[in-house]
Amino acid sequence: DVQLVESGGGLVKPGGSLRLSCAASGFTFRSYSMNWVRQAPGKGLEWVASITTSGTYTYYADSVKGRFTISRDNAKDSLYLQMNILRAEDTAMYYCARDYNNYDVLDAYDIWGQGTMVTVSS
């Protein structure tokens, strides 16, 4: 089965850091661009960051630029999101998602993980 499983969420104080992981299985991970999308409680979806297949190119939402870093380890079939200087407004469910096509360009997201919850609170 094609699957993405996130981990690493939790409760962190404002200004703190957290590293999310996303383990991929059932497909050739290195062939797909990957993404992080978040959803605050009761709110809509917000694109956070994307990374191309080799990791050469990364893209960030303005709201996280300079604080978050997306990376991947194709040897481990894993995607990461390093989150620093966390704020209350970063509180959300964080999903990793796969591009629908393996074209290394902007795309829809066809496979999503179950999400990992990040809560930023003192």
Added chain:
Amino acid sequence: EVVMTQSPATLSLSPGERATLSCRASQSVNSNLAWYQQKPGQAPRLLIYSASTRVTGISARFSGSGAGTEFTLTIASLQSEDFVVYFCQHYNTWPPAFGPGTKVDIK
């Protein structure tokens, strides 16, 4: 950057009725538009991409149309499991963006 809007915010219909959900982009996104369904407590599920192409395994009662700035998701005959939230997303330029969603609830 492109801003996505959806209307209505809530659509109240009865089972068996036809649902028409709208999505608008602040500038042209060509046909680079996707629709997602999200059930409570679950991750979003891709229904439609390229504005009108149904994902394999998605019921034929879901159809998408439009191009440029105006898009529509139509659910031909609402089933009980369809009364959930739907999001549109453009992926034409950076940054990609989602609409705020339309909740379809039972009248």
